[in-house]
Amino acid sequence: MSEYDMIVIGGGPVGLFGNFYAGLRDMKTLLIDSQDELGGQLVSLYPEKTVYDVGGFPGILGYDLAQKLIEQAKMFSSDIRTKEWVDWIQKTDDNMWIVKTNNGGEFKTKTVLIAVGIGKISPSRLGAKGEVEYENKGVFYTVRRKKDFEGKRILIVGGGDSAVDWALTLAPIAKKVYLAHRRDQFRAHERSVKEMYQVANVYTWHELKEVKGDGSKVTEAIIFDNRTKEEKTLDIDAVIISIGYKGDLGNIPKWGVNMKGRDVLVNGKMETNLPGVYSAGDIASVDGSPKLALIAVGFGQVAIATSVAKKYIDPSSSLFAGHSSEMDKFKK
Template identity: 40%
Template sequence: MAVELELYDVTIVGGGPAGLYAAFYSGMRDMKTKLIEAKDELGGRMLIYPEKMIWDVGGVTPIRCEKLIQQLIEQAQTFEPTIVLSQQVTGLKRLEDGTMIVTSNTGESHHTRTLILALGYGVMKHAKLELEGADRYEVTNLHYTVTELEGYRGKHVLLSGGGDTAVDWAMELESIAASVTVVHRRERFGGHEKNVKYMMESSMNIHTPYAIAQLHGSGNAIEAVTIARVDAEGRLTEETKRLEVDIVIINHGLLGDFGPIVDWGLEMGKWDIPVDERMATNIPGIFVAGDTANYSSKLHLIAGAFTDAALAVNGAKLYMDPAASKMAYVSSHNARFNEKNKALHITEEDA
């Protein structure tokens, strides 16, 4: 006899900032909530740079990313949503009553009235250095992310990349490493102007337009790197430089994969899903939040992900109940916080 699946008002796919805030906000709207994350931990794309400092979240003073992740997780658990880890959503089936069955790569099924896709850019993987034999150095001193800054103290670091993350890491490492060399295959960097200006005026060694042409090492460790000038057509020239290094960091971006979701019939761009003002997709009952959402005034910031999440939850609530209020009462007037506020007051008095 088949086991009857528990029905949820909303199932959120993705455990990054948009998904975590959606889990919190859906609790404010008294919705029975489930969150499914493909990885074995929550945090989404933020897990890639746990030690970076985050400055641009409203009302939050500069905070290390890993701490912000933890606070988002704690907030998401306020109304005790069901959280499922290590499951990648794969299949979708619409039932006669309009509800949906979502299946995962583990074979498990989830029953829901609505869906919020907070997928970021899909399952993210680092773009690897495309040089033969580079992979053998990954166990020693060829890195694709920075996890513990202290490991770079006093080292001669070469960083290849030109986007925001590459520029941010170069700035973080400047005061820790013995030297920082940045290599970018274009003349101009793609990071925020203020940070790029700081980097260009710093003591860092900047090589543009150059790219890594060869790694030199004995055993499994890189000892030096040959970089080559890149011509106007993007090809490596014979103009080269050899640089002695202790550590090489590759930051050539991330490759996203939405997986089987692309076969659901959603209107999709290459990296995102078009939505309307309620974050609704072309499939009734399916909404989007965060980097996955594409609309004309899209803001690719964590702060923007929070707004997307609230809009998507409100859209899902109105989809289920068109007579519902268009948004949740703010927390200072929301009855769902009454008992929680009492508990906080008691704790403060005890302190």
């Protein structure tokens, strides 16, 4: 059975940076991720969106940021497994952990880092007539490539940051952009909402009733006013349903870690109640601290988690190993 210093559960931005930082601390790691491609939500949901809140990048596409994090995560030749998820963790008699995966894999490790974000993600669906029939034939839940929408008539459904951001992003290249939202209040940034009204045809209090097409592609969408039930038919080429994603945490709530709702509870050292098990990123809730679901916050948390884990493994090691710029391995 393969043995590691740390097994990182989750291949999103925080898990990738944690894998790198553990390698920086000379820890042998295995990273396990349920998706078929590393990068988490950056590649699954936001590959073409610009990320602004990561230090060092005034603006960078989600996909590009993911590729840089993947490159960084692989610097120390760690083991990486994708399309596989952790079903169970079990304490051993020699104070280690056995990590078991869905396909029968078993790995032994001194520490575990839970960095799964919101879990294994799948899109939230509306259940509108024709929605499933035309998935990937004009009905989408995210934008993987902007160029696929050039010159198209697009209906976006939703009222959060993603929906509004896609309206702003696609308006310059699309033939026409409509946005339908079931309320008149948006969960997006106020400035973005104001800009959206200038570039898109916005229907508040409206919901999607039906998607129509010719069997191979979308041609129309029917929306309705949820107060008056009045219907409108829009000639469109694509529908982007942007009402969020569901995160499946699998068996994590059964592992024995203290949780509150969907959050894993940790202290300021990013320690869970289980010795040798840590958590960081969107899934972690730090005792006494406000929760900010930002990549930048997750980076700081996972640096703490891996440093504390290093000292847990080797009490003689320093919690702070110094700045990476001072290490010989980073000198040219």
